[in-house]
Amino acid sequence: MTFTDRCYELCRKIPPGRVTTYGEMAKALGSPKASRAVGNAMRTNPDAPRTPCHRVVGSSGKLTGYAFGLERKAALLRDEGVAVVNDRADLSKLFRFDKTNAPRRA
DNA sequence: CAAATGACATTCT
């Protein structure tokens, strides 16, 4: 189990039609400054449909990158209802891994 | 073990 693996798990928690940022994600993983590491994880990720890494964008909603290409990423987001303009996703749909939706230790 | 890499974020100019 590594940070990368956790990134995938978290990625899968991102609901459709919503987008998140590497920073929020890193924060949810325990390291608010590991945004870079998060992106690194997505990069080496099997990009399989199991990991909707296409819902992860930069702090400004910028489609920093995608294994299949930003074109693909933008297309998927738009298809989910996320407005993507100028390689930017609508942050108004930004999703956060707040405890509100986080599984509490029962 | 140390150095290099990378889909970031923040701050300063």
Place this chain on the structure above:
DNA sequence: TAGAATGCCATTT
């Protein structure tokens, strides 16, 4: 506002 530089973290060589 846009662009450049710095810091930070995890993984890989």
